[in-house]
Amino acid sequence: QQPVQSPQAVILREGEDAVINCSSSKALYSVHWYRQKHGEAPVFLMILLKGGEQKGHDKISASFNEKKQQSSLYLTASQLSYSGTYFCGTENAGYALNFGKGTSLLVTP
Template sequence: QQPVQSPQAVILREGEDAVINCSSSKALYSVHWYRQKHGEAPVFLMILLKGGEQKGHEKISASFNEKKQQSSLYLTASQLSYSGTYFCGTEEGNTPLVFGKGTRLSVIA
């Protein structure tokens, strides 16, 4: 079951904040977040396991609402290097990691 991401695309100026959402109709075991720059491999950002904990490092953090099967990725004080496509991936238990269609983030000076 492919998770649904929103928005599909967002444009930010340096220093602005953004939230990317990921939702599923299935009960989730974990949610992964990856960033892919053009022509490069997806890079792992973080994983959230069921339990609702919020994780993060530096200015990128995420939350996981297990009851709503939703996760949100928070980018604060965005930098030019944050530009790329963000994918959430979800696991329902003994299932493979399934990715959403992605959210294209563009940070401009």
């Protein structure tokens, strides 16, 4: 079942922060985050496994609340290069992921 992402779109000025949320109606075993720039392939950012861990990669981090079946992606001090569409992919104890519809992020100078 497709997870729900919010917001659908966000516009930021360089240096501002953003949060993208991903929620599922089913129990989650892992959550993936990917970024896709226009006309390109999705690129892996990070995986969060069951256990409520939080991960970080440069100024992008994420959390996973398995009780609430939610994950959030945090982008701090955004850079122009952060622009793109962000997808979460959720694993419900299986072999494959269910991807959300994506959140479009535009960072302006």
